[in-house]
Amino acid sequence: MTRPTYTEIDLAALRHNCHIAQQASPGSKIIAVVKANAYGHGAVTCCHTIQNHVDMFAVSSLQEALLLRTAQITLPILLLEGCFDLPELEAAIQHGFEVVFHHQYQLDMLAKIDTQALASSVRPIRAWLKVDTGMHRLGVPVDDAAKTYAQLQSHPLIAKNPVLMTHLAVSDELRSDYTLMQLRQFQLLLESLPNSEHIPTSIGNSGGMMDWPQCQSDWARPGIMIYGISPFGHNHPVADKLTPVMSLRSKIISLRDVSMGSSVGYGCNWRASKASKIAIVPVGYGDGYPRHAKNGTPVLVNGQRAPLVGRVSMDMLSVDVTDISDVDIGDDVELWGQNLPVNEVAKHADTIGYELITRMTGRAQRIYC
Numbered sequence: 001m002t003r004p005t006y007t008e009i010d011l012a013a014l015r016h017n018c019h020i021a022q023q024a025s026p027g028s029k030i031i032a033v034v035k036a037n038a039y040g041h042g043a044v045t046c047c048h049t050i051q052n053h054v055d056m057f058a059v060s061s062l063q064e065a066l067l068l069r070t071a072q073i074t075l076p077i078l079l080l081e082g083c084f085d086l087p088e089l090e091a092a093i094q095h096g097f098e099v100v101f102h103h104q105y106q107l108d109m110l111a112k113i114d115t116q117a118l119a120s121s122v123r124p125i126r127a128w129l130k131v132d133t134g135m136h137r138l139g140v141p142v143d144d145a146a147k148t149y150a151q152l153q154s155h156p157l158i159a160k161n162p163v164l165m166t167h168l169a170v171s172d173e174l175r176s177d178y179t180l181m182q183l184r185q186f187q188l189l190l191e192s193l194p195n196s197e198h199i200p201t202s203i204g205n206s207g208g209m210m211d212w213p214q215c216q217s218d219w220a221r222p223g224i225m226i227y228g229i230s231p232f233g234h235n236h237p238v239a240d241k242l243t244p245v246m247s248l249r250s251k252i253i254s255l256r257d258v259s260m261g262s263s264v265g266y267g268c269n270w271r272a273s274k275a276s277k278i279a280i281v282p283v284g285y286g287d288g289y290p291r292h293a294k295n296g297t298p299v300l301v302n303g304q305r306a307p308l309v310g311r312v313s314m315d316m317l318s319v320d321v322t323d324i325s326d327v328d329i330g331d332d333v334e335l336w337g338q339n340l341p342v343n344e345v346a347k348h349a350d351t352i353g354y355e356l357i358t359r360m361t362g363r364a365q366r367i368y369c
């Protein structure tokens with residue numbers, strides 16, 4: 001390696017977090033959500049690592065699903081946004097993917113399929129009917145759900161008993177009336193459907209699984225927690241058991257003493273209030289480190305916290321290491337990860353840990369260990 005910047009991906013931690021997810025939802029099957037290249041962790045390697053530890057994978061698109069199949073991932077794969085057009089739906093059925101139906105147009109697509117042509121060569125797939133209980137993003141209205149469920153149920157290419165699913169809008173908040181309302185709507189809908197005892201359900205994402213026993217369902221859909229990151233902005237006993245999978249690491253490539261009043265970096269937006277020692281680290285927004293990170297964002301240098309100073313540039317950032325003992329060129333830097341929670345860094349950049357890990361550009365090489 002030349003440029004000493006990389007993301008270390010701890011695969012044992014990934015497996016560990018899957019077990020914590022299972023413990024958090026003991027009665028549920030686990031769908032590991034690996035969309036967006038496993039939240040920036042590398043979907044193929046992550047899926048190989050946990051395929052014997054979870055029951056299924058979920059991605060956002062046919063393309064993401066095919067990438068996994070091509071890489072010999074054999075577990076069932078769910079397309080969370082369903083299919084975007086008819087050829088894609090046909091392809092999804094041919095490949096045996098499981099498909100979310102979240103809108104009437106997707107049911108209309110299903111009705112247009114040349115069933116006879118496909119029926120001889122494929123097996124029916126499992127459909128997931130997503131209902132909108134309050135997220136107001138995807139999902140058929142609760143009032144239409146009985147009709148659409150029956151439509152799915154009667155289609156020759158759809159297996160019996162589609163899954164009824166919904167998504168929570170504020171599962172990261174404690175004791176939210178809104179979540180209780182969503183859960184109640186879902187329960188009422190379920191009970192109103194014929195043979196409801198045979199209808200499998202799926203409700204919780206990480207926040208729901210970790211904090212809402214009422215949202216236990218047949219299939220849980222953990223994403224962020226399997227990467228070892230808390231969905232919450234507050235402390236939580238389950239979050240304490242998770243281990244961060246991604247650590248963004250680098251090394252110091254330059255050190256300089258600056259006098260009081262000197263500025264550092266583009267725009268001269270930080271000035272030394274006293275004689276200071278500045279370390280340069282070769283990681284920047286070109287790698288995915290947020291340019292919005294403010295002065296004072298914590299950076300770990302030799303395991304000690306030091307403040308980011310000056311603007312983050314494309315390839316580099318600067319850290320005030322005046323108060324760190326024994327600092328030298330080549331010393332280890334952690335930008336976030338096992339010793340510095342990504343959520344803490346995210347707060348200083350006005351975002352959430354989800355975004356920081358997912359937006360890693362791949363320029364910083366992933367090293368699996």
Ligand SMILES: *Cc1c(COP(=O)(O)O)cnc(C)c1O
Binds near residue numbers: 223225
């Ligand atoms: C992304 C996603 C999840 C996972 O959410 P986390 O908060 O990362 O656990 C679950 N369900 C759906 C429908 C999603 O889109």
